[in-house]
Amino acid sequence: MTYRIACAGLHMECATFLPHVTGRDVFEAGTVRGAQVIAAFENSNTVMGGFLKTLDAAGATAVPILHADGGAAGLADQAAVAGYRQEIVEGLTALDGSVDGLLLHLHGAMVTQDELDPDAITLDAIRKAVGPDLPIMVALDYHANLDAASIAGATAVFGYRYSPHVDMGATGERAAQCLLKTLAGDIRPAMALARPGLILPSIFSATDLEPLGSLVEKARRMSVESATYADVSLFAGFAYADVPNCxxxxxxxVDGPTREALRLAEGMSQDIARNRDALSSAAPVHSLGEGLERALRIARDAERPVVILEHADRANDSTHGLAALLGFADRARIAVPFLWDPAAAAKAVAAGEGAEVPLMLGGHSAPLAGDPVPVTARVEAVRRDFTYRGTGAMRAGSTVRLGDTALLDVRGMKISVTSLSQSAIDFDPFLEFGLDPADFDIVLLRSKTHFRAAWEGFAAEIVIVDTPDYGPADVSKLPYRHATP
Ligand SMILES: [Zn+2]
Incomplete structure (x- = not known):
C-alpha cells in the first residue's frame, strides 16, 4: 500500500520582549508552497528534509501544502499567522480525506500579539478540520515552550535532541517513522508531557555543556534502548518568550498505555529538576569590558581566533560589542559577520566595490540594541539578493537568504552587513567572501548555541559577554508578566 502523507510547516521563534513585530513580508521571504516545498527542502538538514527523506525511502508519497518560516525575532504578526494557518487547514480540507496522515513542523515558541500559544491553536484547528482519527506527527524545536494543551491536537510530538540543532533532519525522520509505523499497525502511540519548572537562558541550553549533555544523552538512550517503541524528547524551552508555559x-x-509515557516523562523531568542549580550556571558570563580584555589577552598568543559572544542580541544588529571593538581595530584582526542593517547594505551595494562610504552601522532595530555606530567604510565586496546553500553541520543544504549584502572594511575590521537578519553560526559567512576564519584574532558572534558546532574546538576560547540587551543571561531580570521564573 502506498501511503499519501500531507506535509506542512509554520515556524517562528519569538523573543516577545523585542518591540518589533515580524510581518507577513518577512514570513513570505521564507515561505514555499506545493511542489516548491520539495525543491526547497529535499537533501537538507531540516525537519521537512527529514520528512521527505523518510517518506521517499518508504515509497510513500509526500503531499506538500506549505512551509512558512518567520525566522527568530520579535512577536509574529497575528494576521500573518492566521493566514498561514488557514492555508494549511484549507489545503488539508481540499485533500478531502485522500491522505493517510500529516507531518507538521512547528517551532513551539511562536507568539503573536493576540495568542500566547499559536502553535497549539494551529494544531487544534487542523485537528478540528481533519477529525479525530488522522495521525498527526509534529516535529518541534528543542526550544519549544510546551504544556499539555500545546500538543493536545497531535498524535505524537518529537523535538530536536541537540543545540546546536545538528539533528533537525533526524527529528523529521523520527516523526515520519513513527507515522509510518502507526499506519502499518505496528504501534499505537500514546503521549505524555511533564514540566520540571525550569527557565534557562538560551546560552545554557547548549547540549555540549554539562550536566545538560548527560541528561540529553539519557533521554536518547531511553528511546533507542527501549525494548518496545519509545521516544523521549527533552525540550529546553525559550526564556525570552513571555508565555505561561515558558x-x-x-x-x-510510547507504544503502550499513557501511564507508561507519563512514567518516562516524569522520571526525566525529575532528573532535570534535581540538576536545577548546575543547569542554571553552566558557563561563565563576563561583562563586556572584562570579556573584551580577556579576549584580547588570549588572542595575543593564540593561533586561532577568540570568539566574543554578544549573546543578548536577539536581532543581529546590536552595537555594544562593535562599538567597543572599534577601539582595538589597529591592534587586532577583527571580524563582525552578519550585522543586520538593510540601510547600510543598500548604501554600500549602491556605492559599489572599492567605494568609501560614511555609514551609521547597526542599532536600528530597538532602543536596547545600542546606538548606531558612525564609520567610514570601504566596500570590499557586494552581493545583490544574496542567497546560498549552507555547508555547516546545522545548516547543511539549507537555503540561507541575506538579501543585498556587503563586506565592509572599517580600519581593518571586516564587517558584513545584511538586509535580512541571519545569525552567523558557522564558517560560511567567511568562506562566501573568500575569507579564512583562521586569519582573525577576534570574531564577534551573536549566536546562542548554534555557533558551537563550528567554533567549539576551533576557537582559542569562547568568551560569553552580557550586554544591556533583550536577551540577558540572568532571566530573573526579565519583566515577565505571564511566565513564572
Ligand atoms: Zn532552537
Whole structure:
C-alpha cells in the first residue's frame, strides 16, 4: 500500500520582549508552497528534509501544502499567522480525506500579539478540520515552550535532541517513522508531557555543556534502548518568550498505555529538576569590558581566533560589542559577520566595490540594541539578493537568504552587513567572501548555541559577554508578566 502523507510547516521563534513585530513580508521571504516545498527542502538538514527523506525511502508519497518560516525575532504578526494557518487547514480540507496522515513542523515558541500559544491553536484547528482519527506527527524545536494543551491536537510530538540543532533532519525522520509505523499497525502511540519548572537562558541550553549533555544523552538512550517503541524528547524551552508555559518540558511517546509515557516523562523531568542549580550556571558570563580584555589577552598568543559572544542580541544588529571593538581595530584582526542593517547594505551595494562610504552601522532595530555606530567604510565586496546553500553541520543544504549584502572594511575590521537578519553560526559567512576564519584574532558572534558546532574546538576560547540587551543571561531580570521564573 502506498501511503499519501500531507506535509506542512509554520515556524517562528519569538523573543516577545523585542518591540518589533515580524510581518507577513518577512514570513513570505521564507515561505514555499506545493511542489516548491520539495525543491526547497529535499537533501537538507531540516525537519521537512527529514520528512521527505523518510517518506521517499518508504515509497510513500509526500503531499506538500506549505512551509512558512518567520525566522527568530520579535512577536509574529497575528494576521500573518492566521493566514498561514488557514492555508494549511484549507489545503488539508481540499485533500478531502485522500491522505493517510500529516507531518507538521512547528517551532513551539511562536507568539503573536493576540495568542500566547499559536502553535497549539494551529494544531487544534487542523485537528478540528481533519477529525479525530488522522495521525498527526509534529516535529518541534528543542526550544519549544510546551504544556499539555500545546500538543493536545497531535498524535505524537518529537523535538530536536541537540543545540546546536545538528539533528533537525533526524527529528523529521523520527516523526515520519513513527507515522509510518502507526499506519502499518505496528504501534499505537500514546503521549505524555511533564514540566520540571525550569527557565534557562538560551546560552545554557547548549547540549555540549554539562550536566545538560548527560541528561540529553539519557533521554536518547531511553528511546533507542527501549525494548518496545519509545521516544523521549527533552525540550529546553525559550526564556525570552513571555508565555505561561515558558520553560523546560519532557515529552514521551510510547507504544503502550499513557501511564507508561507519563512514567518516562516524569522520571526525566525529575532528573532535570534535581540538576536545577548546575543547569542554571553552566558557563561563565563576563561583562563586556572584562570579556573584551580577556579576549584580547588570549588572542595575543593564540593561533586561532577568540570568539566574543554578544549573546543578548536577539536581532543581529546590536552595537555594544562593535562599538567597543572599534577601539582595538589597529591592534587586532577583527571580524563582525552578519550585522543586520538593510540601510547600510543598500548604501554600500549602491556605492559599489572599492567605494568609501560614511555609514551609521547597526542599532536600528530597538532602543536596547545600542546606538548606531558612525564609520567610514570601504566596500570590499557586494552581493545583490544574496542567497546560498549552507555547508555547516546545522545548516547543511539549507537555503540561507541575506538579501543585498556587503563586506565592509572599517580600519581593518571586516564587517558584513545584511538586509535580512541571519545569525552567523558557522564558517560560511567567511568562506562566501573568500575569507579564512583562521586569519582573525577576534570574531564577534551573536549566536546562542548554534555557533558551537563550528567554533567549539576551533576557537582559542569562547568568551560569553552580557550586554544591556533583550536577551540577558540572568532571566530573573526579565519583566515577565505571564511566565513564572
Ligand atoms: Zn532552537
Amino acid at each position: 520553560g523546560a518540558s519532557v515529552v514521551a511517546v
